[in-house]
Amino acid sequence: MESTSTAAATSVRECPECRAPVPVDERHVDWCAACDWNVDPGAPDPEPGRIPAARRRLAHAYGEQLAAEMEQGRGQSGPVGRDAATVSAFMLSLVVHGVTVLLLVAGVLLIVLGWETGVLPAVGALLLALAVVLRPRPGRLPKDAPVLYRADAPRLFELIDEVGAAIGTAGVHAVVLDPGANAGVTTYGMRGRRMLVLGLGLWEILLPQERVALLGHELGHFAHGDTRRGVVTGGALDALSTWYYMLAPNRPIGLMDRFVNAVTFLPRWIAYGLLVLLDHLTLRASQRAEYLADVSAAEVGSTEAAVGLMDRLLVCGTVGPELRRESVGAQMHGGSAGREARDAAERGLWERLASRIAAVPEHEYERLRRVAARRGHRVDSTHPPTHLRRRCAAAGGPYAAQVTYDGARGAAVAQELASARAAVARRVIRDYAG
Numbered sequence: 113m114e115s116t117s118t119a120a121a122t123s124v125r126e127c128p129e130c131r132a133p134v135p136v137d138e139r140h141v142d143w144c145a146a147c148d149w150n151v152d153p154g155a156p157d158p159e160p161g162r163i164p165a166a167r168r169r170l171a172h173a174y175g176e177q178l179a180a181e182m183e184q185g186r187g188q189s190g191p192v193g194r195d196a197a198t199v200s201a202f203m204l205s206l207v208v209h210g211v212t213v214l215l216l217v218a219g220v221l222l223i224v225l226g227w228e229t230g231v232l233p234a235v236g237a238l239l240l241a242l243a244v245v246l247r248p249r250p251g252r253l254p255k256d257a258p259v260l261y262r263a264d265a266p267r268l269f270e271l272i273d274e275v276g277a278a279i280g281t282a283g284v285h286a287v288v289l290d291p292g293a294n295a296g297v298t299t300y301g302m303r304g305r306r307m308l309v310l311g312l313g314l315w316e317i318l319l320p321q322e323r324v325a326l327l328g329h330e331l332g333h334f335a336h337g338d339t340r341r342g343v344v345t346g347g348a349l350d351a352l353s354t355w356y357y358m359l360a361p362n363r364p365i366g367l368m369d370r371f372v373n374a375v376t377f378l379p380r381w382i383a384y385g386l387l388v389l390l391d392h393l394t395l396r397a398s399q400r401a402e403y404l405a406d407v408s409a410a411e412v413g414s415t416e417a418a419v420g421l422m423d424r425l426l427v428c429g430t431v432g433p434e435l436r437r438e439s440v441g442a443q444m445h446g447g448s449a450g451r452e453a454r455d456a457a458e459r460g461l462w463e464r465l466a467s468r469i470a471a472v473p474e475h476e477y478e479r480l481r482r483v484a485a486r487r488g489h490r491v492d493s494t495h496p497p498t499h500l501r502r503r504c505a506a507a508g509g510p511y512a513a514q515v516t517y518d519g520a521r522g523a524a525v526a527q528e529l530a531s532a533r534a535a536v537a538r539r540v541i542r543d544y545a546g
Contacts, residue, residue, distance in 0.1 A: 140476045152483045166388050178396065179500040182403045182507065198339050201393035205348035208386070209248065212351060216243040246354055248347025251300040251307065253286060256539075258532035260287040265528035267521065272308065275327040278514045279408045281335040284308045289532045291540045293317075293431035297330045298341065306334065312536050313431040316462040317469040318424055320517040325413030325421045328515075332408030338401040340394050349390055355383035399496050406505040415509035422502035426480035427472055434465055435540050442541045454541050461537040 132146035143150045219239030226232025273283040284306040293313035359380035361373040410418035442457035484499040
């Protein structure tokens with residue numbers, strides 16, 4: 113992606129490894145493009161635990177192979193979720209939920225039929241509580257974030273509808289705004305209404321056509337399907353994770369702890385085995401759905417916009433610290449001066465964030481691309497690595513934009529979002545430091 117910044121490194125130093133010139137910019141990491149010296153000085157540790165490790169192994173096994181298929185066009189035909197593995201995952205999920213139903217029925221029977229014993233109702237109540245914890249839950253609209261409906265933002269919903277129509281799906285019923293550098297789609301309520309979660313920390317740093325690509329990607333999940341996001345399979349994954357967590361061994365301090373650990377040993381490993389199996393059956397389809405959503409982003413927003421979106425995702429890690437810095441700075445003063453400082457910080461917060469991200473130079477983007485390629489699936493096993501997603505978004509094109517986001521449309525949408533943007537900015541400034 114071409115840099116959106118005109119700022120240049122203030123000086124050049126010599127690489128200690130290969131003696132090539134290294135641009136020096138106090139805002140970013142010094143690194144050598146010739147030999148990759150210092151390209152990834154702060155590599156994070158992988159998420160601990162057996163389950164994340166198993167997912168990383170599966171993701172690595174599928175990642176490059178699936179990306180190659182997508183680039184060659186062999187993975188882009190047919191909807192996600194029609195293969196034998198996905199059908200098997202659905203059947204296994206029904207079995208998992210069947211266990212929850214059995215717990216529910218057993219709990220009711222123990223309470224009703226064993227009421228006179230005094231002990232059985234207590235056991236029944238425990239089983240009922242366990243069934244409630246394990247049940248699949250429909251999504252809910254958040255209570256602590258602005259929620260927009262069609263009447264609140266007709267031009268925004270018109271844009272979403274146009275993007276959805278271009279990729280063969282419907283729009284959404286509600287848009288939730290939060291401060292995060294993220295976006296996502298899900299359903300809420302018993303009727304499965306569609307919800308788009310739009311993180312202003314991401315939306316505000318994107319160029320206009322990159323916003324169209326973002327909407328294309330998110331709605332692409334509805335168009336192509338993703339079994340892991342569904343109530344049945346997603347609920348089964350949550351239930352098995354809950355089982356594994358509840359059956360985790362206690363620190364063996366006394367004889368009772370050793371006895372409980374021995375009793376739960378077999379159920380714990382059954383839950384773990386089923387969880388790994390369900391991961392194995394769904395992860396490839398889930399990653400394919402992610403790649404297909406990226407292709408939708410390119411088709412509807414343009415290849416250039418989709419690739420630009422991938423690059424913006426690389427710098428999203430700096431958004432949280434930037435917002436936190438704004439919050440801390442605004443809360444350093446007390447009294448009326450503090451109120452004025454907070455009010456001033458709320459005004460123009462998103463514009464300042466966008467300006468800082470726009471000042472990221474091209475050599476920093478290139479470093480982050482190389483970091484993404486090095487880390488691969490080590491950090492996030494549920495999404496393909498960004499460098500593979502970037503490659504797949506660029507494959508098969510170049511695509512021209514099917515939906516445009518011109519100045520007039522952008523101004524109208526911004527006006528509709530103004531009140532919610534201000535509310536989220538207020539939340540950031542007053543609460544983010546904590």
